[in-house]
Amino acid sequence: MTQIILFLSIFTALLSATTVDIKIPKVPEVPKVEAVVPTLHVKQSGSYQTNEEILKEFSKKEEVKFSNHVSPYLQQETQNVSSKDTNVTIQVGDIKNGKVSAYLHAPLLSKKDVVAKLKKAGFNVVATFKVDKKGVATSIVFTNDALIKAAAKTNKGFAATLHITLNKKDKLISITNPIYTLGAFLQDDYDETLAKNTLQAIRTAFHNLKNSQEMMKFRILKHYQFMSGMPKYGDMQTIKKAPNAKLLASAKKSKKMVYQIDLGNGSYIIGVTLKKRTSKFIKKIGYTNAGLLPYPVLIENSEAKILDPKYYISIMYPRLKMSQFMTIATVPGAINKDIDKIFR
Numbered sequence: 001m002t003q004i005i006l007f008l009s010i011f012t013a014l015l016s017a018t019t020v021d022i023k024i025p026k027v028p029e030v031p032k033v034e035a036v037v038p039t040l041h042v043k044q045s046g047s048y049q050t051n052e053e054i055l056k057e058f059s060k061k062e063e064v065k066f067s068n069h070v071s072p073y074l075q076q077e078t079q080n081v082s083s084k085d086t087n088v089t090i091q092v093g094d095i096k097n098g099k100v101s102a103y104l105h106a107p108l109l110s111k112k113d114v115v116a117k118l119k120k121a122g123f124n125v126v127a128t129f130k131v132d133k134k135g136v137a138t139s140i141v142f143t144n145d146a147l148i149k150a151a152a153k154t155n156k157g158f159a160a161t162l163h164i165t166l167n168k169k170d171k172l173i174s175i176t177n178p179i180y181t182l183g184a185f186l187q188d189d190y191d192e193t194l195a196k197n198t199l200q201a202i203r204t205a206f207h208n209l210k211n212s213q214e215m216m217k218f219r220i221l222k223h224y225q226f227m228s229g230m231p232k233y234g235d236m237q238t239i240k241k242a243p244n245a246k247l248l249a250s251a252k253k254s255k256k257m258v259y260q261i262d263l264g265n266g267s268y269i270i271g272v273t274l275k276k277r278t279s280k281f282i283k284k285i286g287y288t289n290a291g292l293l294p295y296p297v298l299i300e301n302s303e304a305k306i307l308d309p310k311y312y313i314s315i316m317y318p319r320l321k322m323s324q325f326m327t328i329a330t331v332p333g334a335i336n337k338d339i340d341k342i343f344r
Contacts (some may be wrong), residue, residue, distance in 0.1 A: 035043070074188035077299050092209045093177050093199045100183070100218045101211035103289065104175040104202065111138060114164055114173065118142050122204035126161070127259035127271060129294050131282055136168040138292040140273060141259055147198065148263060150182070150191055155236065157269040157298040158307060159185035160261055160302060162198075163291030175202060183221035187265065190222070198282055212288075214318045224315055226325070231308035233315075237336065239297070240304045244268065247304045247343060250301040254342040258294040267300035274338045285317055292316040297339060304343050309335040309344045 090096045094103050109117075115125050117204040123142040143161050152158035159182055165174040166294045180200040183190055203209060216224075225232045240247060244266060251257045251270055258271045271294030273279075292312065306312075309332035314320055319327050 004132060006143065008193075008314075060259060065147075084169050092203065092211055093179060095179060095218050098217055098219065099215045100221075101177055101178050102180045102214040102216060102257060103210050103212035104177055104206070104209045106173050106175070106206050106209050108166065108168065108171040109173055111140070114140055114166065117205040118164075121201045122161075123201070124259060127294065129258055129271070129273075130241065131279065131287070131290045131293050133276065134220075136167070136169050137282065137287040139291040139293055140166065141291075141294070143261060144198075146194055147178075148261060150189070150194055151190055152263040152265045152267070154300070155234070155298070156189055157263055158188055158296055159269055160263065160269045161271075161296065165291035166288070166289060167287045169287050172288070175206065176291060177193065177211075178202070179218070180216065180221065183218055184224060184233065187222045190332040216318055224311075226310065226314040227322075230314070231311040233311065235308050235311065236298075236305045236307045237308055238303050239336070241302055242304075242343075243302055244299050247299045247302075250343045251299075256342050263300075267298065270297050270299065270343055271295065272297055272302075274277060274335060278331060278338050280335040281313075281331045284327050285313075285320060285324050289317050295335060295339065304339075306335075306339060308332070311335075 089185045093101060111128060112265045115272070117123055121133070123144050125140060125142045127139070128142040129141070131139050141163055147162070148160050151157050162178060162181060163176045167174060177228065179195045182195045182198075199280045240250075242250075248260070248268055248270070251260075251272065254272075258273060263269060272296055279293065282293070291297050295306065295312075313328075313332070314325070
């Protein structure tokens with residue numbers, strides 16, 4: 001027992017007297033590398049620019065600003081001038097450099113004067129229509145035998161009429177350009193001679209005409225759509241199916257029909273009024289092109305059909321921005337409902 005106590009005493013003494021050192025190796029330092037950015041030299045017109053100079057020049061540029069979407073086919077031009085390549089003078093309304101104005105503008109005239117000028121030029125006035133309650137905009141619908149004859153083909157009846165808007169707010173008249181309208185609505189049946197002769201009659205009747213700022217590439221009119229996925233001319237909407245005579249009788253009975261044009265082939269193009277609430281979209285997107293109303297309906301082959309409102313509004317308002325379209329997003333559906341009720 002004594003030996004055991006002695007052994008423990010010695011072991012305890014050794015433990016208290018002994019220190020064990022453990023050395024941990026030091027982590028080697030990563031050598032510092034100083035990055036050197038090479039100087040970029042860009043040769044421009046025989047001179048060199050350093051990257052500092054490029055950055056300095058770039059900083060002077062204005063910040064990129066994104067405008068509201070408009071139809072990608074829209075082009076703008078301010079005035080007609082004589083062609084420098086030929087001896088032919090480009091007149092107001094003509095196709096120039098492949099582009100054509102949607103409307104012809106002139107100082108405001110009275111309804112009486114406009115009607116008189118149209119009749120003198122050989123046109124038939126089929127309707128004068130107050131677009132809004134206060135009479136800020138008045139639509140005058142007119143045609144002639146040549147236009148009616150050209151429109152007497154399947155799905156081409158919408159080409160039978162032209163429109164003039166009397167815009168009191170902006171103090172001007174806005175006339176649909178027949179080259180633009182017939183290019184869009186006659187499609188492959190476009191008649192150049194008819195379009196030019198009709199335009200010349202309008203130019204003779206009205207003085208001081210100027211192109212509107214809405215310019216469109218003529219060649220794409222028959223393919224026009226506001227943007228990808230939106231309807232084209234051929235995407236018409238059938239409102240009602242019934243014999244033509246019955247459809248016409250329904251329109252008359254509704255008391256919403258403003259005008260009727262017999263196309264001579266058993267078909268009719270008529271203009272109908274929309275509800276006041278629906279028609280208010282004109283105030284939001286502008287009175288100048290309000291002549292698109294009354295809304296045209298084609299009665300043909302036992303169908304009452306309309307141009308899709310999304311197409312019709314955008315082709316008649318080619319400067320319409322996407323932001324404006326969104327403010328009238330419910331209007332196309334409302335137009336369909338209004339016209340559907342006429343033929344119930």
